[in-house]
Amino acid sequence: xxxxxxxxxxxxxxxxxxxxxxxxxxxxxxxxxxxxxxxxxxxxxxxxxxxxxxxxxxxxxxxxxxxxxxxxxxxxxxxxxxxxxxxxxxxxxxxxxxxxxxxxxxxxxxxxxxxxxxxxxxxxxxxxxxxxxxxxxxxxxxxxxxxxxxxxxxxxxxxxxxxxxxxxxxxxxxxxxxxxxxxxxxxxxxxxxxxxxxxxxxxxxxxxxxxxxxxxxxxxxxxxxxxxxxxxxxxxxxxxxxxxxxxxxxxxxxxxxxxxxxx
Amino acid sequence: xxxxxxxxxxxxxxxxxxxxxxxxxxxxxxxxxxxxxxxxxxxxxxxxxxxxxxxxxxxxxxxxxxxxxxxxxxxxxxxxxxxxxxxxxxxxxxxxxxxxxxxxxxxxxxxxxxxxxxxxxxxxxxxxxxxxxxxxxxxxxxxxxxxxxxxxxxxxxxxxxxxxxxxxxxxxxxxxxxxxxxxxxxxxxxxxxxxxxxxxxxxxxxxxxxxxxxxxxxxxxxxxxxxxxxxxxxxxxxxxxxxxxxxxxxxxxxxxxxxxxxxxxxxxxxxxxxxxxxxxxxxxxxxxxxxxxxxxxxxxxxxxxxxxxxxxxxxxxxxxxxxxxxxxxxxxxxxxxxxxxxxxxxxxxxxxxxxxxxxxxxxxxxxxxxxx
Numbered sequence: 001x002x003x004x005x006x007x008x009x010x011x012x013x014x015x016x017x018x019x020x021x022x023x024x025x026x027x028x029x030x031x032x033x034x035x036x037x038x039x040x041x042x043x044x045x046x047x048x049x050x051x052x053x054x055x056x057x058x059x060x061x062x063x064x065x066x067x068x069x070x071x072x073x074x075x076x077x078x079x080x081x082x083x084x085x086x087x088x089x090x091x092x093x094x095x096x097x098x099x100x101x102x103x104x105x106x107x108x109x110x111x112x113x114x115x116x117x118x119x120x121x122x123x124x125x126x127x128x129x130x131x132x133x134x135x136x137x138x139x140x141x142x143x144x145x146x147x148x149x150x151x152x153x154x155x156x157x158x159x160x161x162x163x164x165x166x167x168x169x170x171x172x173x174x175x176x177x178x179x180x181x182x183x184x185x186x187x188x189x190x191x192x193x194x195x196x197x198x199x200x201x202x203x204x205x206x207x208x209x210x211x212x213x214x215x216x217x218x219x220x221x222x223x224x225x226x227x228x229x230x231x232x233x234x235x236x237x238x239x240x241x242x243x244x245x246x247x248x249x250x251x252x253x254x255x256x257x258x259x260x261x262x263x
Numbered sequence: 264x265x266x267x268x269x270x271x272x273x274x275x276x277x278x279x280x281x282x283x284x285x286x287x288x289x290x291x292x293x294x295x296x297x298x299x300x301x302x303x304x305x306x307x308x309x310x311x312x313x314x315x316x317x318x319x320x321x322x323x324x325x326x327x328x329x330x331x332x333x334x335x336x337x338x339x340x341x342x343x344x345x346x347x348x349x350x351x352x353x354x355x356x357x358x359x360x361x362x363x364x365x366x367x368x369x370x371x372x373x374x375x376x377x378x379x380x381x382x383x384x385x386x387x388x389x390x391x392x393x394x395x396x397x398x399x400x401x402x403x404x405x406x407x408x409x410x411x412x413x414x415x416x417x418x419x420x421x422x423x424x425x426x427x428x429x430x431x432x433x434x435x436x437x438x439x440x441x442x443x444x445x446x447x448x449x450x451x452x453x454x455x456x457x458x459x460x461x462x463x464x465x466x467x468x469x470x471x472x473x474x475x476x477x478x479x480x481x482x483x484x485x486x487x488x489x490x491x492x493x494x495x496x497x498x499x500x501x502x503x504x505x506x507x508x509x510x511x512x513x514x515x516x517x518x519x520x521x522x523x524x525x526x527x528x529x530x531x532x533x534x535x536x537x538x539x540x541x542x543x544x545x546x547x548x549x550x551x552x553x554x555x556x557x558x559x560x561x562x563x564x565x566x567x568x569x570x571x572x573x574x575x576x577x578x579x580x581x582x583x584x585x586x587x588x589x590x591x592x593x594x595x596x597x598x599x600x601x602x603x604x605x606x607x608x609x610x611x612x613x614x615x616x617x618x619x620x621x622x623x624x625x626x627x628x629x630x631x632x633x634x635x
Contacts, residue, residue: 104601105599105600105601105602105603106600106601106602108369117289120289120290121289121290121293121324122293123289123292123293123296123324124293124296124297127293127296127327127328127331129365130327130330130331130362130363131289131323131324131327133362133365134323134326134327134330134357134362135323137356137357137361137362138323138356138357142361142362142366142367143366143367144367145365145366145367146365146367146368146369146370147367148600149600150598150599150600166323168289169288169289169322169323169324196352196356200349200350200352200353201322201323201349201353
């Protein structure tokens with residue numbers, strides 16, 4: 001884990017390297033020949049229309065889906081070929097927040113956050129308890145530690161899922177649609193939390209979202225996936241892409257313009 | 264980067280100095296944490312300074328350590344000095360007194376009397392739900408029979424296939440083995456008295472009146488009752504049942520009625536099948552005891568009459584309603600959570616079997632009183 005705070009600058013070394021990656025289902029590619037780097041400490045956002053393969057790409061990056069080709073290097077180790085202890089070592093460096101939260105329904109919020117700490121550290125129960133409670137305070141759920149996921153709202157479940165993903169202070173946090181379904185205030189709070197963690201702790205974020213407000217609030221860099229070309233349509237600072245891109249689809253996406261009606 | 268370490272010293276003005284150094288994260292701080300706590304506890308009545316000038320890295324776990332050390336004494340007694348600004352920002356996010364205390368402790372455990380009361384109330388509520396559901400289902404079934412066009416026959420045939428045809432192999436296997444086992448276990452001791460021919464009577468009466476309908480029903484409760492509960496439970500969790508309700512469609516008519524009709528059509532058929540296969544199992548076993556098939560058939564014909572057959576057959580209709588009804592009820596009662604659907608299926612099987620056995624007992628009493 002880095003000792004340096006986030007810079008989000010272009011000089012930072014790559015912590016994730018995606019090389020010639022092809023992903024899809026049943027041998028049918030959704031995306032092909034993807035090449036990009038995620039720099040240490042930056043907030044990297046994956047964009048794209050519905051069905052463009054954002055979540056599929058995320059699954060391949062976190063090792064849940066075997067890619068059709070290529071490699072995903074996380075801190076220099078290939079997630080695709082790693083197995084056993086090597087794979088566990090890579091997984092120890094990442095945290096994932098799933099779109100639905102994916103909290104364990106039979107456990108309270110604090111038990112959900114405690115779980116990775118109990119499995120991966122040798123800290124005493126009271127110490128684990130304090131760390132878990134602090135994670136939940138950090139996401140604004142300090143008064144709900146003893147609640148079950150079914151007893152709190154969807155937005156709160158997402159925040160609790162982020163707390164669980166952060167339990168071991170991973171180098172990289174992958175967030176799948178963190179703002180989806182949240183009210184604007186909660187969504188803005190979540191954005192502020194992401195930026196704060198990135199800037200203060202140097203955590204690298206890979207976020208899948210299409211919430212434009214969130215993208216401009218948090219993203220250092222984005223890639224835009226295009227299902228027509230099965231590749232990357234644009235890459236860079238989202239503000240620059242919005243203002244300067246000549247690509248009609250990129251312009252349409254950032255300006256929320258509908259498809260023109262057939263003549 | 265160095266591992267976490269702690270140096271303890273005392274300043275000339277009497278303050279206890281805890282110098283933290285190296286990397287403070289969840290995998291490095293265990294020893295340091297315990298030592299630092301002990302050092303604070305040992306410095307009774309003296310102010311404590313936690314010097315973090317040599318801390319290279321401090322993540323959430325390291326911040327938790329510092330928070331815990333501050334919380335060991337009353338406010339102001341433990342000071343943190345020289346923490347790098349970026350870590351200071353992380354520490355500043357927490358109110359030490361609030362974080363240290365569990366603000367949402369688990370609810371206190373209920374006393375025995377309270378627990379007994381809660382269980383009794385739960386059982387009473389469940390009985391009420393079952394009675395109410397029987398009423399609702401009966402009304403829906405009555406309406407469906409009066410208006411056959413309102414029945415979703417495509418669903419009925421699909422469920423018939425799953426409840427009936429798909430269950431045939433297991434029903435056949437169990438009833439055949441039942442016939443074989445009863446015949447064998449009875450024939451061996453009865454042969455000593457030359458009475459093995461009466462095993463045919465035993466098998467005929469027990470299979471037709473009792474075992475075939477009950478075993479078939481228990482198999483269907485485990486197979487179809489659980490499936491109904493899981494299927495409707497998943498629909499409840501996915502808000503599909505809510506969608507039906509808000510469309511103005513009655514979930515009982517849509518989900519429960521087809522299943523009850525399918526069970527009513529299939530359970531008696533399977534029971535008939537179990538009767539035949541069970542008798543066949545007994546006949547084959549007795550053949551090995553030198554009792555020909557013709558003798559077996561004559562013996563069964565002599566002891567079993569129409570009322571014996573009907574005693575078992577009528578029960579199968581009632582069992583069908585119980586199996587389908589309880590499966591659907593448990594499905595509709597499904598709550599949220601990962602284990603909810605599994606719980607619904609388990610409850611469907613357990614309460615289904617309990618009800619089957621209880622109702623079978625009631626039938627036995629009724630038949631005795633009516634001399635059937």
